Amino acid sequence: MRSFFKYVLATITGIIISTVLLFIIFIGIISMMVSSVGSSTEAVVPTNAVLFIDLNHEITEKSEPNPFENMELPGFVSTKSIGLNDIVSRIKAAKTDGNIKGIYLNVAGAGTGFATLKAIREALVDFKTSDKFIIAYSDGMTQKGYYLNAVADEIYLHPQGSLDFRGLASSVMFFKEALDKVGVEMQVLKVGTYKSAVEPFIMNSMSDANREQVNSYLGSIYGTFLQDISTSRKIAADSLRSIANGYLIREASDAKKYGFVNDLLYKDQVIAKIKAKLGLDDKKDIPTVALLDYKKSADKGEAGGDRVAVLYAYGDIVDGEGVEGQIGxxxxxxxxxxxxxxxxxxxxxxxxxxxxxSALASESIWREVDLTKKTKPIVVSMGDYAASGGYYISAAADSIFADPTTLTGSIGVFGLVPSFQKLFNTNLGIHFEAVKTAKFADMDVDMDRPLTEEEKTIIQGGVNKIYQVFMKRVADGRKISIAEVDSIGQGRVWTGEQAVKLKLVDRVATLDQAIAAAAKKAKLENYRVSEYPREKDPFATIWSTSKDKIKMWMLEDELGDYVKYLAEVKKITQMSGVQARIPYLVEIY
Structure with missing residues (x-):
């Protein structure tokens, strides 16, 4: 008994000490936040300056306040981020800013999708119409990095640097064998030949249908990628394709030989060229302002009066409110x-x-879009993805615009029901026994047995019904028959460029063009563009930061880029209800 009380006392003491420590850390966080909020001022842009862009940070769809961004606490990864909305707006502002004379691109790579890259690229192309210069330089460039750098008037590469150019690829991680080893069986109920989100859990390689669709959309994105580089560098697209197929750019000298860069220079030589453009003496430093610190925004129209609202919906679609980075x-x-x-x-x-x-949450959002269309124009602009549930919530809009590389469609649904029979019964020796008052009372509850054929039939019937509703929403919104929707549905993923031909998208267009189209539908000449949801107060962000997100920050410190695979597995395995979701984590590199 004395030993028992000793352990209880030790536990209580540990809890008290931990609580006190957490309280001290919390007070520290609040203090640093107050300090950072109070000192957050707009960077002064010197005259004759250069805007520095490296994109060496997380790119989100819309900038969100991050109270932990500049804090260095044990277990927290200080990750800087910026929204695509602010990247584009700041480049536009720099175009007309008399103090900004040019842009220095130092983009080695970019951890984002091609639609986001193309939006940034279009903003840079527009910047060049101001007759201001863009110079690009890097020690090494990935394919995504080069895609942006190719816009520049002059591109320079380190003499011993590297430039990656060997075609695009996309890979999938499969978990079936690992699940078999631990004794977990994923039971799949789905509609759609191409609905391959479930494949990593039931197969060890792609199905023929999935391989067909990946080849199709990857080829479409690659075509856009090559054509844009061809336009910027004046190299025929066929020549670019041949260079990639032969992996002809293996050294920095190859990049110069084939016209991918203007010259091979060291950084001091590039700095000298920028100074010459600015008319600076060699002993003077180049006045610069980083994109993250350049707080100016493009003109959003007249203050007050009529508005065009841009409502951002990004992340997984979930039931309820959701958290930051989700569509609740x-x-x-x-x-x-x-x-x-x-x-x-x-x-x-x-x-x-x-x-x-979530198919249920997608239906709820669809309803609001449909009601909105009856009172005022509503237009959809698609980013990197607008697939499955992302397309579901778009279908009722007056018009749908997409980037040519947007991944969309994926009209299909699925459900995952895990069976832990082997894990519990065989591997762990754990058994369950249920007492029930009706035949199906323990369906989806008794985890140590698989579904019966009758139970599978019932659940599959519900999945089929949701697919029929999904197809009707698309058919009504796009004014095509359900048969047509089914023929291009079946869970198949399309690019924005392909979707235009299939009548799923009205045309390829930028967000700015979508805004102009919405204003035209509303017969507006003078209007202001306002972004929603409104930005949160930094203090409110602390309370909305979930414990799961904090844990992922800690894991990122240990696992780096690989943490995204763990997050994806967790996301899939925690799904509930019928899902309208794109296949797994689609990553193109």
Whole structure:
């Protein structure tokens, strides 16, 4: 008994000490936040300056306040981030800023999708119409890095550097054998020949249908990638394809030989060239301002009066409110209702960047989009993804615009029901026994047995019904037959360029073009563009930061880039209900 009390006392003491330590850390965080908020001022842009862009940070769809961004605490990864909206807006502002004379691109790579890259690229192309210069330089360039750098008037590479150019690839991680080893069986209920989100859990390689669709959309994205580089560098697209096929750029000298860069220079030589363009003496430093610190935004129109609202919807679609980086069905529905009732908002652009998620939440959001269309114009602009549930919530809009490299479609649904029979019974020796008052009372509850054939039939019937509803939403919104939707549906993923030909998308267009189209539908000449949801107060962000996100920050410190695979597995295995979601984690490199 004495030993028992000793352990209890030790436990209570440990809890008290831990609580005190956590409280001290919390007070420290609050203090640093107050300090950072108070000192957050706009960077002064010197005259005759250069805007420095490296994209060596996380790129989100929309900038969100991050109270932990500049804090260095044990267990926290200080990750800087910026939204695509601010990247594009700041490049536009620099175009007309008299103090900014040019842009220095130092982009080695970029951890984002091709639609996001193309949006940044288009902003840089537009910047060049101001007759200001863009110079690009890097020690090494990935294919995504080069895709952006290729816009520059002059591109320079380190003499011993590297430039990656060997074609695009996309790989999938499969878990079936690992699940077999631990004794977990994933039971799949789905509709759609191409609905391959479930394949990593039931197969060890791609199905023929999935390989067909990946080849198709990867080829479409590659075509856009080559054509854009061809236009910038004046190298025929066929020649670019041949260079990649032969892996002819293996050294820095090869990049110069084939016209990918203007010259091979050391950084001091590039600095000298920029100084010459600015008319600076060799002893003077180049006045620079980093994109992250350049707080100026493009003109968003006249203050007050009529508005075009840009409502950002990015991340997985989940039931309820969701957290930052998710599309909560209840939260986005509420945002749409409020914008619909706001008399100053004359048109809405729904900016969608989502691989999909909960079919139920998607249906709720679809309903609000459909109701909104009856009172004011609503246009969809698609980002990297607007697939499955992401397409579901877009289908009712007046018009749908996409980037040529957007991954969309994937009209299909699935459900995953794990069986832990082997894990519990055989591997762990754990058994369950249920007492029930009706035949199906323990369906989906008794985890140590697989579904019966009758139970599978019942669940599959529900999945089939949701697919029929999904197809009807698309058919009604796009004014095509259900048979047509089914023929291009079946879970198949298309690029934006392909989707235009299939009538799933109206045309290839940028977000700015979508805004202009929405204003035109509302018959607006003078208007202001406002972004929603409104930016959170930094203090409120602390309370909304989930414990799961904090744990992922800690894991990222240990696992680096590989943490995304762990996050994806966790995301899939925690899904509940029928899902309208794009296949797994689609990554192109």
């Amino acid at each position: 069905g209840d939260k986005l529905s509420r945002e749409l209702r409020e914008l619909r009732r706001d008399d100053k908002v004359k048109a809405i652009v729904l900016r969608v960047n989502s691989p999909g998620g």
